[in-house]
Amino acid sequence: MAQFPNTPSFTGFNTPSRIEADIADLAHEGTIPQGLNGAFYRVQPDPQFPPRLDDDIAFNGDGMITRFHIHDGQVDFRQRWAKTDKWKLENAAGKALFGAYRNPLTDDEAVKGEIRSTANTNAFVFGGKLWAMKEDSPALVMDPATMETFGFEKFGGKMTGQTFTAHPKVDPKTGNMVAIGYAASGLCTDDVTYMEVSPEGELVREVWFKVPYYCMMHDFGITEDYLVLHIVPSIGSWERLEQGKPHFGFDTTMPVHLGIIPRRDGVRQEDIRWFTRDNCFASHVLNAWQEGTKIHFVTCEAKNNMFPFFPDVHGAPFNGMEAMSHPTDWVVDMASNGEDFAGIVKLSDTAAEFPRIDDRFTGQKTRHGWFLEMDMKRPVELRGGSAGGLLMNCLFHKDFETGREQHWWCGPVSSLQEPCFVPRAKDAPEGDGWIVQVCNRLEEQRSDLLIFDALDIEKGPVATVNIPIRLRFGLHGNWANADEIGLAEKVLAA
Numbered sequence: 001m002a003q004f005p006n007t008p009s010f011t012g013f014n015t016p017s018r019i020e021a022d023i024a025d026l027a028h029e030g031t032i033p034q035g036l037n038g039a040f041y042r043v044q045p046d047p048q049f050p051p052r053l054d055d056d057i058a059f060n061g062d063g064m065i066t067r068f069h070i071h072d073g074q075v076d077f078r079q080r081w082a083k084t085d086k087w088k089l090e091n092a093a094g095k096a097l098f099g100a101y102r103n104p105l106t107d108d109e110a111v112k113g114e115i116r117s118t119a120n121t122n123a124f125v126f127g128g129k130l131w132a133m134k135e136d137s138p139a140l141v142m143d144p145a146t147m148e149t150f151g152f153e154k155f156g157g158k159m160t161g162q163t164f165t166a167h168p169k170v171d172p173k174t175g176n177m178v179a180i181g182y183a184a185s186g187l188c189t190d191d192v193t194y195m196e197v198s199p200e201g202e203l204v205r206e207v208w209f210k211v212p213y214y215c216m217m218h219d220f221g222i223t224e225d226y227l228v229l230h231i232v233p234s235i236g237s238w239e240r241l242e243q244g245k246p247h248f249g250f251d252t253t254m255p256v257h258l259g260i261i262p263r264r265d266g267v268r269q270e271d272i273r274w275f276t277r278d279n280c281f282a283s284h285v286l287n288a289w290q291e292g293t294k295i296h297f298v299t300c301e302a303k304n305n306m307f308p309f310f311p312d313v314h315g316a317p318f319n320g321m322e323a324m325s326h327p328t329d330w331v332v333d334m335a336s337n338g339e340d341f342a343g344i345v346k347l348s349d350t351a352a353e354f355p356r357i358d359d360r361f362t363g364q365k366t367r368h369g370w371f372l373e374m375d376m377k378r379p380v381e382l383r384g385g386s387a388g389g390l391l392m393n394c395l396f397h398k399d400f401e402t403g404r405e406q407h408w409w410c411g412p413v414s415s416l417q418e419p420c421f422v423p424r425a426k427d428a429p430e431g432d433g434w435i436v437q438v439c440n441r442l443e444e445q446r447s448d449l450l451i452f453d454a455l456d457i458e459k460g461p462v463a464t465v466n467i468p469i470r471l472r473f474g475l476h477g478n479w480a481n482a483d484e485i486g487l488a489e490k491v492l493a494a
Helices: 085-093 238-242 489-493
Strands: 021-023 028-030 038-045 063-071 074-081 122-126 129-133 140-142 149-152 177-182 191-197 203-210 226-231 256-262 273-277 281-291 294-302 325-333 343-346 352-356 368-373 394-399 405-409 414-416 420-423 433-441 446-453 463-467 477-481
Touching: 038 122, 038 420, 063 129, 177 226, 226 281, 226 294, 256 325, 273 325, 281 325, 281 352, 294 352, 325 352, 420 477
Parallel strands: 122 477
Antiparallel strands: 021 074, 028 463, 038 063, 038 477, 063 074, 122 129, 129 140, 140 149, 177 191, 191 203, 226 256, 256 273, 281 294, 294 325, 325 343, 352 368, 368 394, 394 405, 414 433, 420 433, 433 446, 446 463
């Protein structure tokens, strides 16, 4: 009998769900736009079995992929496990065999050396495949229609690194998927690979380089000519793992670096520019672009660590107020001779994370951004359902050209998951489309899918789709048009 720990990671709204389901034509309120024709995929960590150790962090749950197929004014629901090697081995054993988050020293001897991926961080459609991603391993690929698992993608042996990002970017000009793999030569190493994958799914570039120090490199940016990688001291080491500490810990005494890596073959270590600034925390990236010799890199910056489960390495308590992040433009000048930043500009007083853009404009200067907002001034009756434990209670839109900000509050007994932009048409102007996102109904222990007019979010959702089960906190997700998946609607809905 499964007995999960009575801890925050496994109780309340984060109680494991472990549900595979098919539900046709979900009930909804409002009007589902007829122009929406495709699928929104998202992923949640959802442990198949109680943890091998006494407790675990929520980020270590097995990947469960949700697909909302939106067509003809209706929404069909399908949810399936991402069946990693870990999932299959534990399923056969009927219990957890893998131990703590990114600590193979805590695994059962029977699975030593196996790929530890949970495929629980991002669901991404590219090249006709559904990619279930976890950045400590190769990506898992699945069928976007049946949602059956194919296996780990190593590009016919062309991929020589051990890891693949959970935050790939698609270059709108080349159609290539751009990725990195950190700890590429093994856990806690400072080796990174930069990769590009063609629209046909072929690995067309793999470049190795070293970074100033090993840390979590969860996201990055691209421009037309460069990969832009921030190095922030959520650091790890084998010494920490041997001592049974969490894999990552935040070090407030270390500098932050921004690496500018040319996007071409034959890049040498000396071809990379490293710029340095004072300590801060930054994880997710809104976008990056070039303006003359200057490179803009917009991220959500906080004064201190946002992850309480990766504690301060010097023993300082978690500081919730200093964990509040704000959209910030990091500017470096490639014409400069030194390592200093050309500017650091806070773009809003609104505390926000999980930034998203109209992905058709990745790597170009963009006008619109959507975020999950943390508004502590709103009344709160229930908390829960967020990835890092922070209150994420508003959808936030920022027009960076006019400065106008819009906010939509989900109420005192709900919270929100990451937004995703869907263009109205392939050639629609930037920002013309919809936002789709999951809303956690904490009081009712269930979830809704919300659909907004992307440039008029303050009027509220144009449609609210009722999901009769509870979706655990999710991390990342993406939209794919029906023609991108290459399958008929009746196949998707089957």
